Amino acid sequence: MQTDLDVLAAHPDLSPAERAEVVRDLRSDHARLLELLTALRMLGLGDLVEVSAFAPLDLCELVDAAVGEAARRHGEAELDVELPAELRVFGWDSGLKIMLANLLRNAVVHGHLPGAPPRIAVRLRTQGAFAVLTVDDEGPGVPPAERAAVFRRFHHRAGSPGSGLGLTLVAQQAALHRGTVTLGDAPGGAGARFEVRLPLASADEPTLRLPARRDWISRGD
Structure with missing residues (x-):
């Protein structure tokens, strides 16, 4: 995600198509990160849940x-x-x-x-x-x-x-x-x-x- 953010910051002159591709990559990475955090949270809850x-x-x-x-x-x-x-x-x-x-x-x-x-x-x-x-x-x-x-x-x-x-x-x-x-x-x-x-x-x-x-x-x- 940091690489894509750096590209957007360093190249404000990107074409609409290039910018859209970078944004798509960011959204995909963001979704994977949320999935990972949700899974880790559920693993933690499973370790702590009571009867x-x-x-x-x-x-x-x-x-x-x-x-x-x-x-x-x-x-x-x-x-x-x-x-x-x-x-x-x-x-x-x-x-x-x-x-x-x-x-x-x-x-x-x-x-x-x-x-x-x-x-x-x-x-x-x-x-x-x-x-x-x-x-x-x-x-x-x-x-x-x-x-x-x-x-x-x-x-x-x-x-x-x-x-x-x-x-x-x-x-x-x-x-x-x-x-x-x-x-x-x-x-x-x-x-x-x-x-x-x-x-x-x-x-x-x-x-x-x-x-x-x-x-x-x-x-x-």
Whole structure:
């Protein structure tokens, strides 16, 4: 950003087209900076949130709203979703929303081949005492040796957009909710599948025991 500002200050005689290009670069850099600060703020909140912020929630409603927002933001994406009527977990509303938003954004941005529109399949079901959410895409996938790294802070492929914190937030929230997130191959071997497993809300255990130590969650160790 400083370089672009220096160009504007040192060259007041720039043509309208040249000035517009510099301003576009500044706006893009500004948006990336805001995204980074927002992600860091959410990571910090995840490290500090207390159990009093958790409550029984309908995960179906949260997923449905997240898919709707992703469709609004990314009109080119084809999103196919299948949800049960209701599926309740004991969760932190803000944390689950940021987890879902980042899962879907990652799939839309990275989960397609050049020239092809993003096609994302979102499924939610129960398996035993867990809610199981899968997000499948039709992109290049991630080699097994690189899968653990995608959840680390500031990890992203060369030339890819984003802060490198989106999937770190996903992993943090899964761990905070006593769940897991895994990355594998989409059905048929083409594309990636992210699977999040969260414990279902239980009448026998109406609250969630948060991890005793949370400083490691946001570091991706």
